[in-house]
Amino acid sequence: MKEYSVVPNENDNGWIVKLEDVSPIYSSITREEAIEEAKRVASVNTPSKIIIFTHNHEMDDEIKFNS
Template identity: 40%
Template structure:
């Protein structure tokens, strides 16, 4: 199962959509934009999981796509 993450950059002024929490695939100005893109990518690559972190790098949501 592939895992995608939405994480802030170190200053929390941009958001990254990452594959397997390694290299950023895309970056976004807003968290909501990154989450929507993450949902779309995870949906297209089932089975997968999307883990969303807040500006403090704490997990705030997890979604699984079957």
């Protein structure tokens, strides 16, 4: 199962979508835009899941996509 995460960007005030919490695949100014991109990518790469974090790096939500 592929795992995507939406995390705050430490270098600026934006947000990053990462694959397996390692490789950044998308960068956005808003959290909502990053979440939408993560949903789009995860939905075409099933089975997968998205873990969404807060500005404080705490887990906020988890969304699963099955085939």
